[in-house]
Amino acid sequence: MNLSDLLPLLRFLAPEILLSALALGALLGEAALSRLLGVEKRQNLLGWLALLGLGACLVILGDQAARGETLALGRGAFVASPFNALLKTAATLAVMASVTMGLRAPFVRHVGENYALVLFSLLGMFFLLSAESLLMIFVALELTSLPLYALAASQKGARRSIEGGLKYLLFGGLSAAFLLFGISYVYGMSGQGSLAGLRDWLVAQRTAGGPGFLFLTGVCLMIVGLGFKIAAAPFHLWAPDAYEGAPLPAAAILASASKLAGIVVAARLLLGAFLPVAGNVLGSPLSWHAGWSPAVAALAVASLTVGNLAALAQRNAKRFMAYSSVAHAGNVLVAFLALDASGRPAALAAPAIAYYAVIYALTNAGVFAAIHALAWGARGDDFADFRGAARRAPFPAFFLLIFLLSLAGVPPMAGFFGKLFLFMAALQADATHWGLAWLVAYALAMNVVALGYYLRFARVLWVEPAEDLRPISTPLELRVALVALALLVLGLGVFPSSCLAAFRTMGGVLLLRG
Amino acid sequence: MRTAFILITFWTLASGLLAISRRNMIHCALALISFFAGIAALLFTLSADFLGAVQLLIYVGAISVLILFALLVTHDASRLGDRGAPFSRGKWSGWMLSALVFVVLGFGLHRVAVPPPPDPAPALPVAEIGRLLVTRHAVPFLAMALLLTAALVGSALVAIEESSEHARKE
Numbered sequence: 001m002n003l004s005d006l007l008p009l010l011r012f013l014a015p016e017i018l019l020s021a022l023a024l025g026a027l028l029g030e031a032a033l034s035r036l037l038g039v040e041k042r043q044n045l046l047g048w049l050a051l052l053g054l055g056a057c058l059v060i061l062g063d064q065a066a067r068g069e070t071l072a073l074g075r076g077a078f079v080a081s082p083f084n085a086l087l088k089t090a091a092t093l094a095v096m097a098s099v100t101m102g103l104r105a106p107f108v109r110h111v112g113e114n115y116a117l118v119l120f121s122l123l124g125m126f127f128l129l130s131a132e133s134l135l136m137i138f139v140a141l142e143l144t145s146l147p148l149y150a151l152a153a154s155q156k157g158a159r160r161s162i163e164g165g166l167k168y169l170l171f172g173g174l175s176a177a178f179l180l181f182g183i184s185y186v187y188g189m190s191g192q193g194s195l196a197g198l199r200d201w202l203v204a205q206r207t208a209g210g211p212g213f214l215f216l217t218g219v220c221l222m223i224v225g226l227g228f229k230i231a232a233a234p235f236h237l238w239a240p241d242a243y244e245g246a247p248l249p250a251a252a253i254l255a256s257a258s259k260l261a262g263i264v265v266a267a268r269l270l271l272g273a274f275l276p277v278a279g280n281v282l283g284s285p286l287s288w289h290a291g292w293s294p295a296v297a298a299l300a301v302a303s304l305t306v307g308n309l310a311a312l313a314q315r316n317a318k319r320f321m322a323y324s325s326v327a328h329a330g331n332v333l334v335a336f337l338a339l340d341a342s343g344r345p346a347a348l349a350a351p352a353i354a355y356y357a358v359i360y361a362l363t364n365a366g367v368f369a370a371i372h373a374l375a376w377g378a379r380g381d382d383f384a385d386f387r388g389a390a391r392r393a394p395f396p397a398f399f400l401l402i403f404l405l406s407l408a409g410v411p412p413m414a415g416f417f418g419k420l421f422l423f424m425a426a427l428q429a430d431a432t433h434w435g436l437a438w439l440v441a442y443a444l445a446m447n448v449v450a451l452g453y454y455l456r457f458a459r460v461l462w463v464e465p466a467e468d469l470r471p472i473s474t475p476l477e478l479r480v481a482l483v484a485l486a487l488l489v490l491g492l493g494v495f496p497s498s499c500l501a502a503f504r505t506m507g508g509v510l511l512l513r514g
Numbered sequence: 515m516r517t518a519f520i521l522i523t524f525w526t527l528a529s530g531l532l533a534i535s536r537r538n539m540i541h542c543a544l545a546l547i548s549f550f551a552g553i554a555a556l557l558f559t560l561s562a563d564f565l566g567a568v569q570l571l572i573y574v575g576a577i578s579v580l581i582l583f584a585l586l587v588t589h590d591a592s593r594l595g596d597r598g599a600p601f602s603r604g605k606w607s608g609w610m611l612s613a614l615v616f617v618v619l620g621f622g623l624h625r626v627a628v629p630p631p632p633d634p635a636p637a638l639p640v641a642e643i644g645r646l647l648v649t650r651h652a653v654p655f656l657a658m659a660l661l662l663t664a665a666l667v668g669s670a671l672v673a674i675e676e677s678s679e680h681a682r683k684e
Contacts, residue, residue: 020660027667077653113671120664127657136654143661150668165672185622217622 012071012080014060015088016126022053023119030112040104042111047103050115054096054122061085061092076132076194076511083354083503087129087264090358093488094256094365095122100481101372102249108154117147121253125261132195132272132511134183137265141179141229144258145172151250152242164245171228171238179225185218195273196511202276211277219274219292223299226269229262231322232299232329233306243322248375251318252368255325260361263332267353270296270336271345272510280339282435296336297439303330304446311453317371317381320457324407325364327450332356334443335422337436338429346429350510351503352421359418359492363406366485370400373474373482374461383457388466396474397461399482406489408454409447414493419447421500519559526552539585547578564640588673 010017026046033042064085071080095118108114124143131137149172153165189212192198205211227235243251270278270292279291288294307327314320335356338349373396374389375381390397406413409420423443426436492499529552532545550573557566647655 023660024663074650074653077651108671110671110674113667116667117664117671120660120667123660124657124664127653133654135651136657139654139657139661143657143664146661147664147668150671153672189626212626214622214626217618220618 009071009073012064012069013078015057015064015085016123018053018057018060019119019123019126022050023116023123025053026050026112026115026119028112030110030116034112039109039111044103046111046115047099050099050119051096054092054099057092058089061089065089072132074133076196077136078127078130079132080130084130086503087260087354087358088126090361091122091125091129091257091260093485094260094361095119095253097256097365097369097481097485098249098252100477101252101369102247103477104475105249105372105376108156108247114151114154117151118249118253121145121147121151122257125257128261128265131265132268133193134187134195134198135193137269138176138180138183141265142176144261145176145229148250148254148258152246152254154250155245155247158245160241161245161247164241164243167238168242171235175225175228175235177225178221178228182218182221182223182225185214185221189215189218195268198273199275199511202274206276216277216291219277220295222269223292223295226262226266227299230259230266230329230332231326232333233302233326235299236303236306236322236326236329239326240319240322243325244316244318244381246318248318248368248372248381251321252365252372255321255368256361256365259325259329259364260357263329263353263357263360267336267350268510271350271353275343275345278339278343280341280343280435281337281439282341282430283433293337293339296333300330300333300337300439301442303327303333304443305330308446308449308453312449314453315383317375317383317386317457320383320453321364321367321371324450324454327446328360328407330446331419331422331443332360334436334439335425337439338425340430341435346425347504348421348425348428348500351500352418352425354503355492355496355500356418356422359406359414359489362485362488362492363403363415366403366482366489367400367407369478369481369485370396370403373478374400374472376472376474383460386460387464388461389472390462391466392469393472393474395479396472396482399486400461401458402486403489404454404458406493408451410451412490412493414489414491414496417493417496421496515559519556522552522555522559526556540582543578543581543585546581547574550574550578564638564643 026049029046029049030042033045037045062085064080065082068082069080070082072078099115099118102114121144124140124145124147127136127140128144131140149165149169152168153162155161186198187193190198190201192201202211224235228238231239243254246254274292277291279289279293281288281293281297303326307323307325307330311320311323311327314323332353335349335353338346340346371381374386374393376393379385402413406415409416409418411417423440426440427434429436526549529545529549533542533549536542536545550569554566554569554574557563557569
């Protein structure tokens with residue numbers, strides 16, 4: 001291989017290379033500037049540089065998406081496709097919102113390291129969104145999570161930050177152990193490291209008497225690991241503490257970009273590689289077929305129940321968002337089950353999951369940015385601290401309302417179409433027998449509960465009287481971020497079907513080798 | 515060989531149990547090192563020589579030193595375990611969950627039809643492993659390097675601030 005062969009490679013890997021350079025640059029910048037500038041100046045300067053670099057990333061990703069070329073390296077270890085570029089764009093936007101939130105609110109003294117961790121985590125998400133091999137999925141998941149553990153615990157003065165970070169680390173380590181154990185069983189039984197190879201092997205095993213119990217055990221262990229990552233009940237226990245303890249910019253990444261990457265990788269594994277052993281949960285339990293579907297259905301029902309009911313009882317905005325994220329994990333898992341009796345997924349399923357994950361990431365980034373703006377003048381982040389905040393800071397409160405309505409699934413926000421497509425996919429799967437109607441009906445009922453608690457939060461902001469009437473000023477860059485995210489959430493909601501059509505035509509939604 | 519395997523298995527299991535049940539963190543770490551060594555010995559008995567050597571070099575050699583070092587530099591770590599019992603409130607649910615996982619895994623292993631070992635056992639020379647790392651697995655290999663950097667920065671960030679605050683208090 002000579003140099004001219006490497007140049008096209010560079011074009012596909014450019015976002016990842018730029019991001020690694022940015023992360024290392026942040027470390028060097030901190031080392032160079034720590035004597036010259038104070039914490040706040042460094043926070044601002046390095047933050048703007050990071051935003052600039054991430055902006056350049058967006059341009060490169062946009063170019064990749066527009067060119068429409070694909071590249072697969074090392075048996076699925078790295079797959080660049082227009083669709084992946086689009087997912088990475090969404091993750092980058094969410095992280096940019098988080099960096100913007102941190103520009104003027106130094107919560108750590110080691111600014112450069114903090115930015116470096118944020119960028120490393122985003123780099124992990126980039127690798128994860130491009131990974132179609134078991135090895136790369138594991139490495140990328142760790143690269144995504146490890147910096148987040150440190151970020152969650154970075155509010156050193158606060159006891160709950162340490163507690164949240166430690167819980168996140170322990171649960172995350174356990175989930176990684178489950179995932180790795182599952183991967184070792186799956187790889188050991190099949191000898192296939194790439195997702196496409198796994199699927200082909202499973203299809204071949206159909207005539208050879210099935211993949212065996214041990215393989216399915218491995219798949220179940222992997223589901224446990226993935227369940228931790230996307231905070232599906234009953235593996236959600238870390239989420240409320242980690243969200244509450246983490247500084248708001250870090251919590252925003254946890255709730256948006258990291259979740260997006262987790263959902264996409266779960267879809268690639270379950271609906272891509274393990275599709276032949278899906279089984280199904282159509283109709284009554286007696287007619288179900290063994291496979292991963294019943295396990296995922298149990299997770300979906302548990303997440304919908306626990307997430308929505310527990311969110312009702314929350315008094316703290318961040319814990320509330322954590323339970324809301326559990327509930328949304330339940331919503332998205334419904335579309336994982338959109339398989340007909342012969343195990344073929346509904347045409348809508350994969351694009352609907354991707355659309356929902358993107359919308360959810362952008363909306364959640366917006367929610368956290370708005371809460372951050374409102375918390376500026378508040379004592380803490382309990383609901384009581386936000387009473388009547390709309391009068392003190394109408395601008396962020398208005399945008400928070402938009403994002404909350406989108407999460408609640410009120411049309412014409414994108415969140416409505418996200419949920420609509422998920423549930424439509426589930427109903428489409430077995431349209432003649434209404435096989436999944438039970439699950440969709442349950443999810444709809446739980447989403448009515450969700451509407452109630454999102455509106456309750458909005459009521460706290462808009463209706464309840466404020467004790468303190470001093471206005472809260474919102475920095476310009478945060479206003480810009482809020483407007484941009486709201487435009488995206490509204491825009492994706494105005495043209496939902498064209499987004500979905502674009503996702504479909506981009507190909508390789510799940511696996512590159514169709 | 516079979517007797518050796520069984521003996522080493524018991525040694526490994528006992529070390530593992532010690533590592534999670536002792537109250538003194540240093541004792542836990544020492545038990546963990548013995549556990550790592552047991553795993554290395556198991557790998558040797560299974561004629562996975564390369565993996566065994568890696569286990570010895572990385573886990574018994576490097577990781578264990580790292581753990582002990584972290585314990586020594588961490589403030590009061592050796593006495594940390596004395597305050598709270600390692601088996602606390604959730605211990606029964608913890609035991610039950612582990613038993614469940616064990617049963618499922620054991621059942622799976624019990625059911626599996628072990629293919630006869632290939633004769634002779636395939637040897638993967640170290641040079642070939644190295645070559646694979648820079649060709650087919652180049653991307654995961656590079657990502658792993660970044661992962662280690664991120665882990666180092668993250669742990670430094672978590673540890674450094676605490677020590678400086680500690681210093682300020684004094």
